[in-house]
Amino acid sequence: MIKYNLKLVIITGIIILFIVSNFFPTIGGITTDLDFIDGNRTDITEGPLGEWPEFIPIGFITAPHPDNPQYQTHLYGDWGGIVGEEFIFLQDGKIKLLYHSYHETYMTEHPHQEEILNNWILGYDPLTKLKYTPLVKPGGPNPGPSWEHTDTPGYIQNPITSEHLIYNTVRPGTKYLHPEWDELPGWEGAIQVVTSENPPSIGVPFEQTYDNMLIAEYWWEQGWNQNGEVKGGLSEPTPVWVPHLGEQGKVRLFYRGLHGSPGSYWNWRISYADSEDGKTNWTKNPNPTFDPSDPNNPAYQWTLPYPEGFSFRGAWQAHCTGDVRANGVHMVLTVSNQNYAGFGHIAYYWSPDWGDTWISHPDNPIIAPGQFPEGVPSEGFQRTPTLIIDEEYGRYILAYNAGHDINQKWKRRTYLAIASRPANNPPETPKIIGPTKGIPEKIYNYNFTNCIDPDGDNMTYQVEWGDGSIDEGFIESGGYITISHSWNKKGDYTIKARLIDEYEAEGDWATLNISIKKSKASQLNLLNDLFLQSLKFFIINRLL
Structure with a gap:
């Protein structure tokens, strides 16, 4: 019993x-907050480069006051113009920030240095108090591909064509593809691209054609007619360069598709399209790769009603950043409605396969109003996060639009948060093994060992022989090489060798000295030649 x-x-x-x-x-x-890949639970716990970034807000960015330059003021002016949808990137020794104001795209910038909060360029002319010329503005035929709304900028320079590309959402973009929706108010967004041969600069417009580049096609991209008003379509494009696609790499453009029905969540989903030139011949991934309406997605919990969730309607205001060193894509997005005090929580996801699967940060959501002393207060709200990788200072920089008070939504600022990034360690110093003495024109073999990169990166070796000649080549971490060399003249030479990893981290030089001298046999031959020449000269003189 x-x-x-x-x-x-x-x-x-x-x-x-x-x-x-x-x-x-x-x-x-x-x-x-479980991690899933292809709908299955995984044991993946490491983030990019072996750790998850921990973001800490450091405050909002400011610029010198136009009337009192010794003081700092809110970047976009004390008049509190509506701004948002930032896109941050590094270029030419500067941190640049695209943003939209009243549905036109502008830019500000700051020197690339460790201190990044103060002394940005004002969002308007300090003398006239007028905004600079926008880089992108709405326009085109009406009805047609663009109307009065251009926002959510994303930027990339195509490394193959060197062309500079800015992507924007336009409204209404594609509702005219639906005759039954004609004459209805609302929008169904599309994506357009503008181009330039030069990098983005403050007040310098890009070339616009107002032609839609991507439009809603699949069910999850198309909007719907909600009580006589059109909603939905494509929006929030963020470009990433993926080096392993095609023969030379491709632009992968992440974007949000919005589809829903009356009385339901809007179900904003994310997927991508690929293009070689970043402008034409796009190949869409027909299935959303980030779908919060799927119970297998960790973000599904946020679609639940408050307080269990945030009544999150999907992938709202998402931004993707490619990471060649970590071999994947970072995504930051808003996971709660921004229209309430204390809301606009920011989450972080990592994709180790460049956008097909996403792994949730274990501390998601990572930033909320009122959570950090230098962050947005609890009575404020947050929106539109954007992320860059700063290798020089070993950090990630997260910029996001925010307001101090939900009752004054138009007074917005750009906050910054910082997270440390694992350093790219330089390769170790190689060892040079070979002769230290020799004679001219004889070939000697040298072995170069200890060719190790602590991160396992591939490397380039450089060998300088001291006589002006150089050898370079590719080597894997842990490998070794043997190189032959000869010197034409006698003298003392220094052999130098170093390793450079694929991300341009340089190791220290290794050195080995070699003395090239005439051999005893060659010296005897030289004396013999001198004796014979002298004897010949003596005999000829005597005969004469």
């Missing part, structure tokens, strides 16, 4: 454990 009772207790305990672990993910106030 005791044996049967013991078996019953064990079986009952197993059943209770199964129920608790599968149906009650919240234990002790901690809500699990």
